[in-house]
Amino acid sequence: MSWDIETDVVVVGGGGCGLVAAITAATFRGGVDVVLLEKNSRITPNSAIAGGYLQAAGTRYQKAAGVDDSLELMAEDIFRKNHGKSDPAVTLAVCRRSADVIHWFADELGMPLELALETDWIGHSRPRMHAHPKRSGAYIVQTLRERASGLPQVLYADTTPGRGLVTDDRGAVVGVLAGQEGQVQRIGCQRVVLAAGGFAASRGMLQQYIPAVVDATYIGAQTHTGEAIVWGMEVGAAIEHMTGYQGHGFITAGHGTRINPGVVSAGGFTVNAHAERFEREDQGYSEWAGVVLRQPGGVAVAIWDERVQRPLETTGTMAESMDVGAIARCATAAELAQRFGLDAARLARTLEAYNRGVAEGHDALGRTLLTEPLRPPYYAARITGALAHTQGGLKIDVHGRVLRPDGTPVPGLYAGGNTAVGLSGDTPDGYTSGNGLLMAYVLGRIIGEHVVASLRGEG
Ligand SMILES: Cc1cc2nc3c(=O)[nH]c(=O)nc-3n(C[C@H](O)[C@H](O)[C@H](O)COP(=O)(O)OP(=O)(O)OC[C@H]3O[C@@H](n4cnc5c(N)ncnc54)[C@H](O)[C@@H]3O)c2cc1C
Numbered sequence: 298m299s300w301d302i303e304t305d306v307v308v309v310g311g312g313g314c315g316l317v318a319a320i321t322a323a324t325f326r327g328g329v330d331v332v333l334l335e336k337n338s339r340i341t342p343n344s345a346i347a348g349g350y351l352q353a354a355g356t357r358y359q360k361a362a363g364v365d366d367s368l369e370l371m372a373e374d375i376f377r378k379n380h381g382k383s384d385p386a387v388t389l390a391v392c393r394r395s396a397d398v399i400h401w402f403a404d405e406l407g408m409p410l411e412l413a414l415e416t417d418w419i420g421h422s423r424p425r426m427h428a429h430p431k432r433s434g435a436y437i438v439q440t441l442r443e444r445a446s447g448l449p450q451v452l453y454a455d456t457t458p459g460r461g462l463v464t465d466d467r468g469a470v471v472g473v474l475a476g477q478e479g480q481v482q483r484i485g486c487q488r489v490v491l492a493a494g495g496f497a498a499s500r501g502m503l504q505q506y507i508p509a510v511v512d513a514t515y516i517g518a519q520t521h522t523g524e525a526i527v528w529g530m531e532v533g534a535a536i537e538h539m540t541g542y543q544g545h546g547f548i549t550a551g552h553g554t555r556i557n558p559g560v561v562s563a564g565g566f567t568v569n570a571h572a573e574r575f576e577r578e579d580q581g582y583s584e585w586a587g588v589v590l591r592q593p594g595g596v597a598v599a600i601w602d603e604r605v606q607r608p609l610e611t612t613g614t615m616a617e618s619m620d621v622g623a624i625a626r627c628a629t630a631a632e633l634a635q636r637f638g639l640d641a642a643r644l645a646r647t648l649e650a651y652n653r654g655v656a657e658g659h660d661a662l663g664r665t666l667l668t669e670p671l672r673p674p675y676y677a678a679r680i681t682g683a684l685a686h687t688q689g690g691l692k693i694d695v696h697g698r699v700l701r702p703d704g705t706p707v708p709g710l711y712a713g714g715n716t717a718v719g720l721s722g723d724t725p726d727g728y729t730s731g732n733g734l735l736m737a738y739v740l741g742r743i744i745g746e747h748v749v750a751s752l753r754g755e756g
Contacts, residue, residue: 298463298465298471298472298483298485299483300472300483300484300485301482301483301484302332302482302483302484302485303484303485303486304330304331304332304452304484304485304486305322305329305330305331305486305487305488305752306319306322306329306330306331306332306486306487306488306489306490306748306752307331307332307333307334307459307472307473307475307484307486307488307489307490308322308331308332308333308334308489308490308492309334309459309473309475309489309490309491309492309493309525310334310335310336310459310491310492310493310494310525310714310716311333311334311335311338311342311442311445311453311455312335312342312343312344312345312438312492312494312518312714312737313342313343313344313345313347313434313437313438313441313714313734313737313738313741314344314492314713314714314715314716314736314737314738314740314741314744315333315335315490315492315493315713315714315741316333316344316438316441316442316444316445316741317398317441317737317738317741317742317745318490318492318711318713318741318742318744318745318748319331319333319445319451319453319490319745320441320444320445320448320451320745321741321742321744321745321746321749322490322744322745322748322749323445323448323450323451324448324450325745325746325749326749326750326753327749328450328749329450329748329749329752330450330452331450331451331452332451332452332454332475332484332486333445333451333452333453333454334454334457334458334459334473334475335453335454335455335456335457336456336457336458336459336493336520337455337456337458337520338442338455338456340518340519340520341435341518342438342494342518342520343494343517343518343521343685343686343714343715343733343737344434344437344438344714344734344737344738345433345434345435345437345438345439346434346435346516346517346518347434347733347734348428348432348433348434348555348557348612348613348614349428349429349432349433349434349435349436349437349613349734350413350418350426350427350428350432350730350731350734351395351398351399351402351410351426351427351428351731351734351735351738352371352395352418352421352425352426352427352729352730352731352732352734352735353371353395353396353398353399353425353427353735353739354366354367354368354370354371354392354395354396354423354425355367355368355395355396356395356396356399356400356412356425356427357400358399358410358411358412358427359412359423359424359425361412362412362414362424364412364423364424364425365423366423366424366425368389368392368393368395369392370422370423371392371395371423371425372385372388372389372392373422374420374421374422374729375388375392375720375729375732376388377420378420378581378721378726378727378728378729379720379721379722379727379728379729380722380727382538382721382722382723382727383719383720383721383722383727384692384718386694386695387693387694387695387720388720390695390743391720391735391736391739391740391743392735394739394742394743395735395739397742398738398739398742399427401742402437402440402738406440406441406444407440408429408436408437408440409429409430410427410428410429411427411428411429411430412424412425412426412427413426413427413428413432415559415608415609415612416557416558416559416562416563416608416609417559417562417563417666418559418562418730418731419558419562419579419580419581419582419666419730420581420729420730421729421730421731425731426730426731431613432611432612432613432614433613434734435613454475456477457475457476457477458475458476458477459473459474459475459491459493459524459525459528460473460474460475460476460481460524461473461474461528461531462474462489462528462529462531462532462710463483463485464532467708468532468533468707468708469707469708469709470488470489470532470707470708470709470710471485471486471487471709472484472485472486472489473486473489487709487752488709488710488711488748488751488752489709489710489711490697490711490712490713490744490745490748491525491526491528491529491691491699491710491711491712491713491716491717492525492712492713492714492716492737492741493520493521493524493525493716494518494520494521494522494525494686494714494715494716495517495521495523495526495686495687495688495689495690495714495715495716496521496522496523496526496687496689497515497517497521497542497684497685497686497687497715498515498517498518498519498520498521498522498523499521499522499523502522502523502526503687506539506540506687506689507539507540507542507687510542510544510684513544513586513590513682513683513684514548514553514681514682514683514684515683515684516545516548516553516555516683516684516685517684517685517686521686521687521715523687525712525716526690526691526716529691529699529707529710529712529716530691532707532710533701533707534691534692534699534700534701534707534710534712535691535692535700535701535702536689536690536691536692536718537689537690537691537692537718538688538689538690538718538719538721538722538723539687539689539690539723540689540723540724541687541688541689541718541719541721541722541723541724541725541727541728542583542684542685542686542687542688542689542721542725542728543583543684543685543686543687543688543721543725543728543732543733544582544583544584544585544586544587544682544683544684544685544725544728545582545583545586545682545683545684545685546558546582546583546584546585546586546587546588546589546680546682546683547560547582547585547599547680548586548680548681548682548683549618549621549623549624549678549679549680549681550596550679550680550681551623551679552618552621552622552623553683554614554617554618554621554623555614555617555618556599556614556615556618556623556624556678556680557609557612557614557615558582558585558730559605559609559612560599560601560605560606560609560676561578561579561599561601561666562579562666563601563604563605563608563609563668564601564602564604564605564655564667564668564669564671565578565599565600565601565602565605565671566578566599566600566601566651566671567589567597567598567599567600567680568597568598568600568639568644568647569592569593569596569597569598570592570593570594570596570638570639571593571640571643572634572639572640572643572644572647573643573647574647574651574661574662575588575592575597576588576662577660577662577663577664577665578664578666579664579665579666580726581726581728581729581730582730583685583721583725583726583727583728583730584724584725584726584728585682586682586683586684586725587682587725588682589680589681589682590681590682595681595682596679596680596681597679597680597681598637598639598677598678598679598680599677599678599680600633600648600671600675600676600677601671601675601676601677602671602672602673602674602675602676603672603674603676604669604672605671605676606676618678623678623679624676624677624678625637625676625677625678626674626675626676627673627674627675627676627677628673628674629673629674629675630644630645630648630673630675631645633675633677636677637677637679648671651670651671652670652671653670654667655667655668655669655670656670685733686715686733687715688715688718688719688720688721688722688727688728688732689718689719689723690712690715690716690717690718690719691712691716691717691718692717692718693711693712693713693717693718693740694706695743696711696743696744696747696756697711697712697713697717697740697743697744697747698710698711698747699711699712699717711744711747711748713736713737713740713741713744714736714737714740714741715733715736715737717736717740719732719733719736720732720735720736
């Protein structure tokens with residue numbers, strides 16, 4: 298075959314997964330040569346939009362905080378939430394490497410990470426969310442981009458979209474088509490890593506696989522148009538859990554910014570337009586999106602107080618919501634009712650009943666995550682539900698190798714991040730917070746290492 302360029306590995310997608318896979322492939326055990334294709338780095342990728350909360354078990358940050366955690370507990374939490382639907386071996390593989398990747402980020406890449414103890418994460422039986430002090434994924438992506446661009450083994454081709462795969466007559470993936478229209482080049486290589494995100498920005502694919510969310514607000518990257526999943530299918534890969542997705546039920550209505558879901562786990566509650574609570578709030582924020590969208594007007598009002606607000610207000614998403622004026626501080630419940638167009642008497646009754654339940658340790662809606670009664674001043678935001686990212690994708694094995702329906706790998710092909718099937722099963726309630734970046738960063742690291750090992754004949 299004739300090629301315009303030849304290299305060892307092509308990574309398609311320069312977001313979270315692709316950057317880690319490229320850096321690892323270029324540096325692990327002496328490294329190999331990598332071409333990293335990015336559609337457009339100016340469009341913020343999901344890994345940078347993310348709050349940047351990284352779940353990991355057995356880290357030194359947990360040990361220092363006296364948290365006794367294990368990969369088995371982490372995997373159990375993930376399985377409990379996804380009703381046992383994620384691949385057990387893949388789930389255990391990423392849980393097993395999660396602490397290593399946190400330490401690699403800190404020690405090799407110089408990221409100032411810490412255990413994020415500002416809130417309880419629903420579904421996590423131990424505190425295991427790690428984050429940058431600014432609580433934003435953007436800093437992590439920025440560090441990774443700087444590292445990748447500085448590596449001589451990585452040719453970082455921005456504004457150069459992947460356009461398709463090239464296979465040989467055995468069906469092995471041996472190259473990638475890449476470039477802007479009219480300037481498409483053929484890149485020959487030995488391994489291809491698909492890390493081009495999911496399909497949440499493809500109306501056609503949403504219509505086909507998750508029609509219920511076609512018209513939902515979308516808060517992820519516009520680059521997630523699903524083509525890499527389609528190319529995988531074209532070369533014989535199996536797909537899985539295409540109806541799965543992560544929703545987000547704490548999006549500020551009219552602004553589109555995020556409220557930290559910790560406002561409810563720390564003690565806040567929600568009411569609908571009738572000033573009434575509607576469902577226990579201690580559900581995951583992914584499934585909470587659908588719950589809110591079923592309320593009148595598809596909106597609700599989240600209410601919390603100063604005690605809840607203080608530890609959360611410096612997190613990236615809360616700071617942004619404050620900046621755009623999406624969070625109101627109200628001296629009294631009556632003021633809150635007036636600001637949000639709620640019936641004041643009914644809101645007062647709802648608040649009083651909620652607080653009484655908290656004080657007595659018994660919630661009328663069955664909520665079990667109860668902290669302290671709320672006290673004025675109150676904070677509130679009008680919230681709605683949104684689609685964050687898709688969780689269905691190419692089926693993979695524990696090394697990130699893409700699999701055919703018969704379970705054999707498509708030779709030469711890997712997938713990670715939102716291009717690969719996630720850990721949440723086929724419904725939004727299967728998503729455990731932190732699953733997204735786990736399958737981007739930790740799987741990206743596993744893939745990068747396996748690519749090198751396999752090219753050296755060791756994997
Ligand atoms: C609002 C929000 C908050 C989130 N918060 C968290 C969180 O706190 N913790 C967590 O674990 N998960 C979180 N997630 C999920 C997490 O962000 C994603 O699961 C993860 O970032 C996916 O990584 P990725 O590498 O697949 O995608 P990305 O980081 O988006 O990278 C994909 C890259 O591929 C590029 N690309 C696309 N098509 C092509 C092509 N044809 N050729 C070349 N390049 C291409 C894109 O431009 C992009 O740069 C959140 C998601 C959202 C939307």
